[in-house]
Amino acid sequence: MGTETVDTLVVGAGQAGLATSYWLNQAGIGHLLVDRRETLGGAWQDRWDSFRLVTPNFSLQLPGQPYQGPDPDAYLGRDAVIELFRGYAGGIDAPVRLGTEVMGLAVANGGFRVDTPDASFAARRVVLATGPYQVPRLPEAAAGFPATVKQLHSNDYRQPGQLPKGAVLVVGSGQSGTQIASELLAAGRRVHVAVSSCAGAPRSYRGRNLYWWLMQILIQGPKHGMQVPMVDDLPTPAARFGCHPHLFEDSPRRLAERGAVLHGKVLGTDGSTVRFGDDVAQKVAFAEADFDVRFRPMFDSYAAAVGLDLPQDPPATGRGRVPEGEVSLDLEAEGISAVVWATGFRLDFSWLGLPILDEWGYPFHQRGVTIQPGLYAIGLPWLHSEPSSVIPGVGADAAHLVEQMVAAG
Structure with a gap:
C-alpha cells in the first residue's frame, strides 16, 4: 500500500465537500476529495423514492452556480437532486476519488496520515465533510x-x-x-x-x-x-x-x-x-x-x-x-x-483517533476550524448557523474555511 501526497484532503464528496472544493479551486489550493460511495450524490441517494426537497429551486445557491433553471419555485425530487450534484462536481472540476473509505487519521510529519483500505495519504490539511447523516x-x-x-x-x-x-x-x-x-x-x-x-x-x-x-x-x-x-x-x-x-x-x-x-x-x-x-x-x-x-x-x-x-x-x-x-x-x-x-442520525468520527470530540461526538471547533491545527469541519448541523448543514448555507461556511486556510498559510 503506497502513500500519496496531497496538500488538502477533503473527506466526503457530498454538498459540503463539493462546496469546499469550489473555494479551494478559487484559492489555487491543490486538493482531493475522497468518498466511500461508488457514485456521486452523497446521502441524497439514501432518500425514499418519492422524496422531494422542501427547499425551492431558487434557494439552491451552490458556490459559483446559482439556480438559473425554468422552475425557480418548484422542488426537486431525489433523482434530480443527485443529478444536480453530479453535474456540479463536473462543472467545477472537483477532483473526486470514489469508493475510497477513510478508516483512520493520525497526526504525522507536521500534517496528517489518512488511511484507506487501498492507500494512505500524506496531507498538510484535512477537511471533514462527511455531513450530518452518518449513522x-x-x-x-x-x-x-x-x-x-x-x-x-x-x-x-x-x-x-x-x-x-x-x-x-x-x-x-x-x-x-x-x-x-x-x-x-x-x-x-x-x-x-x-x-x-x-x-x-x-x-x-x-x-x-x-x-x-x-x-x-x-x-x-x-x-x-x-x-x-x-x-x-x-x-x-x-x-x-x-x-x-x-x-x-x-x-x-x-x-x-x-x-x-x-x-x-x-x-x-x-x-x-x-x-x-x-x-x-x-x-x-x-x-x-x-x-x-x-x-x-x-x-x-x-x-x-x-x-x-x-x-x-x-x-x-x-x-x-x-x-x-x-x-x-x-x-x-x-x-x-x-x-x-424516523429518528435521525448520529455522528461517527471514531476513525479520527484524535481527542477532539465533545460528549456528543462533535469536533471542538470555531466555525469549522477545529482545535487540531490543519483539521477543519464543514456541513455539520449548526456548525455556525441554522442553515450550516443545508444547501443554502453550506457555501458561506466553506468560503470561510478556505479563507482561514489561506490566512494560516
Whole structure:
C-alpha cells in the first residue's frame, strides 16, 4: 500500500465537500476529495423514492452556480437532486476519488496520515465533510419489538410496497417522519405516528416562500440588525441535533385529520404491546407555536425594515385539541406489521483517533476550524448557523474555511 501526497484532503464528496472544493479551486489550493460511495450524490441517494426537497429551486445557491433553471419555485425530487450534484462536481472540476473509505487519521510529519483500505495519504490539511447523516440512530426501545414486526430506519425506507401488508407505526415527526406517514396514508395504509419534539413551519408566509424569507435574512438581514439563528443562540449544545421542522401541510394535526392515530414518545415494549408517553398535546402545541415564537417576529421586522407591504397571516396556534391515541398499543391486535424509525442520525468520527470530540461526538471547533491545527469541519448541523448543514448555507461556511486556510498559510 503506497502513500500519496496531497496538500488538502477533503473527506466526503457530498454538498459540503463539493462546496469546499469550489473555494479551494478559487484559492489555487491543490486538493482531493475522497468518498466511500461508488457514485456521486452523497446521502441524497439514501432518500425514499418519492422524496422531494422542501427547499425551492431558487434557494439552491451552490458556490459559483446559482439556480438559473425554468422552475425557480418548484422542488426537486431525489433523482434530480443527485443529478444536480453530479453535474456540479463536473462543472467545477472537483477532483473526486470514489469508493475510497477513510478508516483512520493520525497526526504525522507536521500534517496528517489518512488511511484507506487501498492507500494512505500524506496531507498538510484535512477537511471533514462527511455531513450530518452518518449513522442511523435507533432508540433503545427498538430492541424490544417482536420479531414478527418488520423494522426499518427512514434511511432504508423506499416506498410503501417495501413494507408487509398491514398498518404501520412511524416513529418521529420531523421532515422524514411526517412525509413518510403522509405517503403511507395516501397509499391506503392505516398509520400510527409516535410524535416527537419537532417544530413545524408553513411552506409560505405572507405570500412569500419560507425560504425566500430565510435567504433574505441570511443575506440582507445584517444590514437591518437581524440574522438567522446562530449556534450561540441554542439553549444547549445538545440542541444542535434537533430534528428538521416539518411543513404544516404534513403536520401531526393534518395527519390525524387524514386518519393517522397519534401517540407520544415510545417508552418501551411488553411483548407485542408498545407503551407511549402522554405528551401528544404538548408536542403538537410546540410544533405549531415554534414558528410564531421564533420566526414570525423576525420576518415581520424585516418586512417593516425594507418597506414590504404584504398581507398578514393568522397565527398557527389556537387550532384546538388534537385527537390522541392510547398510551399503549397492542401491535398484533392493531394489525401493525412494520415500524419506520424516523429518528435521525448520529455522528461517527471514531476513525479520527484524535481527542477532539465533545460528549456528543462533535469536533471542538470555531466555525469549522477545529482545535487540531490543519483539521477543519464543514456541513455539520449548526456548525455556525441554522442553515450550516443545508444547501443554502453550506457555501458561506466553506468560503470561510478556505479563507482561514489561506490566512494560516
